[in-house]
């Protein structure tokens with residue numbers, strides 16, 4: 416005999432697009448994003464809140480999507496790493512059209528060897544987005560605190576800190592050039 420499964424209709428906005436799906440009440444947000452919304456760039460690691468691979472931005476705040484039921488995200492706005500470029504444009508941060516149109520945070524990881532296998536990277540860049548949204552000149556301690564919930568098994572972290580420092584400088588320079596609001 417199987418336990419009765421209760422379902423709910425969940426509507427979230429993911430990178431600007433509305434997603435509505437009928438899902439079991441116990442479905443985690445990470446599984447909703449990957450299986451129902453097609454966001455396979457949201458990575459699933461430990462599923463117990465320890466690795467940070469599943470981090471997404473929910474209503475402006477980085478959250479571990481394995482720590483929320485999808486029903487708890489109903490009505491909320493979610494950004495995955497794929498949404499960083501469009502978000503930059505929305506915030507008045509001009510992206511350099513050098514073929515890849517990467518957000519300065521993504522570019523920071525690329526330029527400073529902040530990734531190897533890349534499994535942890537979406538989580539790291541979104542935690543970094545949360546940090547740099549509130550603090551445009553983070554100290555190394557600020558950076559350590561912001562990514563303390565993210566685990567990387569490849570890079571050894573020094574290059575990740577370098578990547579975030581690079582991104583902070585780059586974002587400040589772009590904002591100074593374009594006069595974008597520093598909010």
Ligand code: FES
Nearest residue numbers: 460461462467481
């Ligand atoms: S998969 Fe969510 S913290 Fe590891």
Ligand code: FES
Nearest residue numbers: 531533567568569
């Ligand atoms: S780059 Fe491989 S886990 Fe971080």
